[in-house]
């Protein structure tokens with residue numbers, strides 16, 4: 001079945017993701033798909049969780065940290081500025097400390113601790129995560145196209161969700177045990193209990209947000225996750241492994257899209273041995289791919305004459321990917 005037909009067949013899908021190894025064409029396909037959907041009348045937001053401003057490059061428009069930016073009618077692109085969000089967190093933490101201890105200035109040791117915490121990679125990831133949840137919770141678009149980092153943050157979120165689940169269960173149990181003690185010493189424990197409930201509430205809030213995003217990932221009706229692959233041995237192997245992992249986490253895989261297929265019309269021309277060899281190699285791996293993935297291959301996108309940047313090239317590639325529209 002063609003990719004365009006797939007989109008027609010599943011009109012309830014809202015979240016579109018392209019996964020795969022680095023450099024195979026995830027950003028290119030995210031942009032082309034968003035472009036196609038916008039051109040066919042859907043309101044689309046394509047957003048990047050990649051700190052390497054990738055959409056800025058492909059759309060040739062500086063959108064980093066600027067919120068949803070209109071590219072063409074119906075097509076909006078957004079690049080998340082994680083630093084900005086981390087700064088916001090820092091501000092909130094400072095304010096909390098000031099309020100809690102009635103101080104008017106953050107002591108130097110605490111300030112350096114806040115600075116060090118902000119440099120943790122986990123901080124950036126949680127900032128990106130928060131932005132993504134905000135984007136999807138806010139709504140307003142027919143489609144959300146995720147421009148993912150290699151292998152997909154998807155799995156990271158999912159594994160994080162199960163870690164949080166276990167953790168919160170443990171805390172909730174402890175909390176219940178505490179409650180029994182509390183009844184014995186109600187008065188003394190009063191204030192402490194309030195603090196712990198605040199922490200528990202915060203954890204439950206985080207859990208709810210994580211569940212929201214992991215439920216999107218495993219939602220077979222609303223989410224489509226496509227894998228990008230090329231006709232190369234390592235790519236095929238890695239794709240098989242990734243597909244197994246996805247199955248383990250119950251993330252529905254909606255199909256595979258081949259990229260950088262050498263156009264077959266070249267083959268019949270008088271081409272040098274070098275290219276002939278490339279064709280033979282490609283045929284060999286295409287056969288393996290056809291055997292392995294069969295009708296799950298939804299499109300074969302050719303190797304273009306140049307890199308895909310700017311709307312004219314995106315348009316050209318989108319027509320190869322979806323057919324004429």
Ligand SMILES: Nc1ncnc2c1ncn2[C@@H]1O[C@H](COP(=O)(O)OP(=O)(O)OP(=O)(O)O)[C@@H](O)[C@H]1O
Pocket residue numbers: 021022023024025026027028029050054148149150259260261301302303304305306307308309
């Ligand atoms: N079919 C194609 N023909 C020609 N160039 C292509 C094609 N597909 C992708 N490219 C080029 O290959 C490069 C990598 O593509 P892209 O950035 O989409 O990969 P990616 O999977 O998003 O990479 P990363 O994992 O780094 O995010 C880009 O320069 C892009 O223009």
Ligand SMILES: [Mg+2]
Pocket residue numbers: 026027028050054147148149
């Ligand atoms: Mg990319």
